[in-house]
Amino acid sequence: MSNAYDTLMARKAEIMKKSVGIDYSIYEYEGIGFDFEKLMSDQGYTIESIREIQLENMVGNTPLVELKNITAYARKFAKKGYGARIFLKDEAANLSGSFKARRAALAVHQAKKLGYKGVIAATSGNYGAAVAALAAKAGLKCIIVQECFDSKNVSQPEILEKARKCEAYGAEVVQLSVGPELFYYFLKLLDETGYFNASLYSPYGIRGIETLGHEIAEEIMAKEGKYPEAVGVTNAGGGNLTGTARGLKDAGAINTKIIAASVDLTGLHMASDTDFNKKSFTTGHTGFGIPFSTYPDRSDVPRSAGRPLRYMDQYVVVNQGSVFYMTESLALLEGMERGPAGNTSLAAAFSLAQTMKENEIIVVQETEYTGAGKHLLPQLSFAKKNGVELLFGNPLDEVPGKNIIFPENGGLLQHRELNMDDLRRSYLKRYKEVTLTEEDYQFLCDELNVAKEKILELL
Amino acid sequence: MINKGSYVRIRKTLLQPDERSSNLPEETKKVPYKMWIKGYTLEDGELFDIAEIKTIDGRIVKGRIKEHNPAYKHNYGDFVPEALELRNRIKGDFHE
Numbered sequence: 001m002s003n004a005y006d007t008l009m010a011r012k013a014e015i016m017k018k019s020v021g022i023d024y025s026i027y028e029y030e031g032i033g034f035d036f037e038k039l040m041s042d043q044g045y046t047i048e049s050i051r052e053i054q055l056e057n058m059v060g061n062t063p064l065v066e067l068k069n070i071t072a073y074a075r076k077f078a079k080k081g082y083g084a085r086i087f088l089k090d091e092a093a094n095l096s097g098s099f100k101a102r103r104a105a106l107a108v109h110q111a112k113k114l115g116y117k118g119v120i121a122a123t124s125g126n127y128g129a130a131v132a133a134l135a136a137k138a139g140l141k142c143i144i145v146q147e148c149f150d151s152k153n154v155s156q157p158e159i160l161e162k163a164r165k166c167e168a169y170g171a172e173v174v175q176l177s178v179g180p181e182l183f184y185y186f187l188k189l190l191d192e193t194g195y196f197n198a199s200l201y202s203p204y205g206i207r208g209i210e211t212l213g214h215e216i217a218e219e220i221m222a223k224e225g226k227y228p229e230a231v232g233v234t235n236a237g238g239g240n241l242t243g244t245a246r247g248l249k250d251a252g253a254i255n256t257k258i259i260a261a262s263v264d265l266t267g268l269h270m271a272s273d274t275d276f277n278k279k280s281f282t283t284g285h286t287g288f289g290i291p292f293s294t295y296p297d298r299s300d301v302p303r304s305a306g307r308p309l310r311y312m313d314q315y316v317v318v319n320q321g322s323v324f325y326m327t328e329s330l331a332l333l334e335g336m337e338r339g340p341a342g343n344t345s346l347a348a349a350f351s352l353a354q355t356m357k358e359n360e361i362i363v364v365q366e367t368e369y370t371g372a373g374k375h376l377l378p379q380l381s382f383a384k385k386n387g388v389e390l391l392f393g394n395p396l397d398e399v400p401g402k403n404i405i406f407p408e409n410g411g412l413l414q415h416r417e418l419n420m421d422d423l424r425r426s427y428l429k430r431y432k433e434v435t436l437t438e439e440d441y442q443f444l445c446d447e448l449n450v451a452k453e454k455i456l457e458l459l
Numbered sequence: 460m461i462n463k464g465s466y467v468r469i470r471k472t473l474l475q476p477d478e479r480s481s482n483l484p485e486e487t488k489k490v491p492y493k494m495w496i497k498g499y500t501l502e503d504g505e506l507f508d509i510a511e512i513k514t515i516d517g518r519i520v521k522g523r524i525k526e527h528n529p530a531y532k533h534n535y536g537d538f539v540p541e542a543l544e545l546r547n548r549i550k551g552d553f554h555e
Contacts, residue, residue: 148495149495160531177490179487271482271483272484392548406541406548410552
């Protein structure tokens with residue numbers, strides 16, 4: 001490591017504090033835990049004020065549509081009396097084209113309120129476009145830092161499109177090669193500019209999504225006279241799941257099952273220069289979803305406000321071929337052309353619905369915009385150029401990086417269930433050698449949503 | 460010749476392989492950590508010269524000019540016959 005690197009990393013806490021406007025140390029307990037609820041409620045926002053800020057910014061109140069044809073399609077493969085009704089929240093209708101605008105609206109509002117001149121976000125995804133759009137509206141400067149290209153200077157087409165979109169909103173885009181040192185340069189930029197860290201994992205980044213959970217609960221209640229039995233959430237950094245679940249529960253939907261869904265990229269290393277361009281999904285995948293669930297504080301703030309295992313009832317994965325299959329199905333059967341990554345939980349819901357009764361409801365809580373680069377065709381064309389084979393068959397046989405297997409027919413599109421206890425065990429592994437106090441156990445019970453006996457058993 | 464004030468994309472090496480994070484897969488560890496950024500050149504120069512630019516945000520960054528008037532080149536890719544087959548299969552499967 002160079003001196004420049006070490007010197008800067010040593011100032012991490014100081015730079016963070018200055019750039020997020022939150023002193024995280026006041027929420028820390030003596031042992032391993034911290035006061036999550038206080039961190040969330042302390043920042044001066046209520047669900048009503050968040051709603052108001054979002055509506056002023058063309059964010060939220062997105063259409064909720066029943067996917068009648070896709071439901072009918074799923075029922076073709078379900079037992080008699082099974083095949084839940086599938087609803088979809090069309091989040092692509094938000095300013096900048098994804099649910100990420102909900103998070104950005106609050107982060108940018110806070111930056112403006114605290115008097116920052118600009119905002120910075122580290123993201124290769126839709127969040128960059130969301131921050132850039134909201135910053136443009138708020139009259140703030142904006143820098144987006146992306147992990148974008150490999151050592152041969154080849155970029156993911158999806159990420160190039162997001163860079164274009166950020167620039168369309170007047171933001172500066174810094175594009176970096178593959179590696180976790182992105183965080184180093186991100187800190188350097190925060191230090192150099194004095195801008196606000198519009199982190200995906202700040203309380204603003206998570207509370208902004210609570211309105212989505214509220215809308216789902218209220219809209220299904222108004223239409224159907226009950227809360228949905230299940231909500232499927234695409235899971236990467238854990239914020240989408242945390243915010244949606246908190247919103248649902250706050251609105252009264254306490255029994256709605258929260259199902260996480262990720263694209264299965266098992267075997268591809270996220271920091272690998274050679275694996276980088278072999279994947280067809282740059283977010284919503286297990287490469288983020290699993291590590292961020294089992295260790296949320298790996299994020300770019302001292303304590304992540306995205307803590308998915310607190311709320312997750314079930315975690316399923318689907319392969320890349322299945323998500324592409326449902327992306328095409330959504331366009332062909334429902335007339336909705338949307339971006340592939342946002343359809344991860346839709347692919348899972350298609351299969352999950354077949355395990356639920358036909359009078360039950362599963363809500364898919366997002367869609368995202370689509371366009372050049374960020375679309376099935378360029379992504380499949382790019383995969384082929386990188387030596388990935390496209391096949392029809394059983395999607396469960398897919399080997400990420402080697403092939404993409406589209407289900408031969410809808411009946412073969414199946415989710416694979418992850419073992420929740422394995423995830424909890426993985427979360428707990430760093431406490432194996434630690435002597436835990438009662439307060440620590442209570443924190444772990446809240447973190448993993450289980451009783452103390454279960455924690456002891458898992459440890 | 461690239462005139463002062465032209466819009467360019469530069470590339471800069473931020474960390475040499477031996478300066479990179481220790482916790483990396485082998486294939487990543489052996490390559491430098493690089494950045495691309497766009498802006499207006501502050502001096503006359505040629506392609507592949509080292510030059511200073513002023514970015515959209517107003518920051519001054521130095522690097523090697525890789526592109527003059529950088530265009531967006533991402534598109535809808537090459538024709539993918541499998542995508543067409545996918546459409547046909549879904550339609551057939553749904554209506555069957």
